[in-house]
Amino acid sequence: MALKMNQNQVFPNCDQLADCFSKSFKHLNRDEKNLLFWEEECELLKRGSVIYAEGDSARGCYFVYSGVLKVFKTGIEGKEQIIRFAKSGDIIGFRSALSQEPACTSSKVIEDAIVCFIPSHALTKLIQANPEFSMELIKITCKELGQANSYITDIAQKSVRERLAEVLMQLMETFGLAQDNTLQISLTREELANIVGTATESVIRLLSEFKNDGLIEIKGRKIKIVDVRALKRVGGVY
């Protein structure tokens, strides 16, 4: 499965990984970064590849060097609920790596990604050795928890229409817009539905309503954000 980076120069070296890691974790010295990326078990993964799946007992976690992943749970009759996305600089799967419990989410590639495996022992050693790192890990987890709690409230109280508008705004925040105001991430209607927590058909209908109302423009999977203010109003985002 895993390919050593030196087999192919598309893979980043230890320093490049460490630089990228510093986007999220600032309090690591050179030795500590070397510890994390010593084994340099990088993989180049194409759209659709599975990084780990619900129930897997993890021997480590994964650092995303490039590309985009979705983290999701599999619910009733296999329907995915997308929990979050991970992009360059993010770590995924450290929950089960640390608690030594089976993974409670799965992770798949949305945009071709380079992912680096970090063994549990390296992560644990860092927590032992570096309190600032622990603190950052706690803060990252707390932030995710805060977002999860917000999403519980939204999904429980807002309509599908409101949630879809909100999700478009979140995607704009997370992935940004191109020069032509197009979302820098392209998802299938089904994936959008699996974020919003609704049926694919509902997303299709609502997207064309948004188009008719002049809020967005659609070219296939590319969504152009036309009226941010109106979308935020629809989504109840302030």
Add this chain to the structure above:
Amino acid sequence: MALKMNQNQVFPNCDQLADCFSKSFKHLNRDEKNLLFWEEECELLKRGSVIYAEGDSARGCYFVYSGVLKVFKTGIEGKEQIIRFAKSGDIIGFRSALSQEPACTSSKVIEDAIVCFIPSHALTKLIQANPEFSMELIKITCKELGQANSYITDIAQKSVRERLAEVLMQLMETFGLAQDNTLQISLTREELANIVGTATESVIRLLSEFKNDGLIEIKGRKIKIVDVRALKRVGGVY
């Protein structure tokens, strides 16, 4: 607001607090527990009291010695979404204490509680000094995150009927049953609705359906669990 414990003997002393704390955090020595509870800022709070509210900038977090609290977010038109409960041995509010951001949830007393304030600096000092404590905090947060993710999936995919049955099972897990199989927590119908994420009327209707189907018995706010297997089946809990 805060009352020193030595003013009134209903309050626990430092050792009692430390013992209770050890239910959740096992890797603390005597000195570290003393650090946490040195100030012993305990409060006795009655049902309905607010511990902290959304938007508050916290100077610390709270340790629950006894009683039950609800942690919730305030959504559309003031409707509460209950995120979780906290009981003896739990800490609440450390997210905003550590990140120095305003609280993103509120917390209210459900059953009269004794709560002890832990200042941010004590918590931070412990994280600096004790990696095992950091690890426990990370694991606790991760566990909460896992539960939040499950709940997102449930609320997005299950019916109100299924979710109510599931919530009853969760309450049974968390608070246990008395000798007569009655849930050891009594909530208003509105509070139940604010966990499930539905209207109060729907909870009322579904509870009496469950009663007619022989799954539960109701005496006011006391809910007697009659048929666990059937409730789990309805809730899709396995």
Add this chain to the structure above:
DNA sequence: CTTTATATATGATTACAGTCAGATTAAATC
């Protein structure tokens, strides 16, 4: 004990969104 407020209960109505079915288009694969 009486009054007021809050919680619970039930009915009637509406509407949002899910499901099912079929048609069309786009994307992969050979």
Add this chain to the structure above:
DNA sequence: GATTTAATCTGACTGTAATCATATATAAAG
């Protein structure tokens, strides 16, 4: 480029659960 597969779209129908209205019961307050 042809074939297969997957994704998108549209329509019709259904059902769950929200809302509104009102009655009753229970708890809190005077």
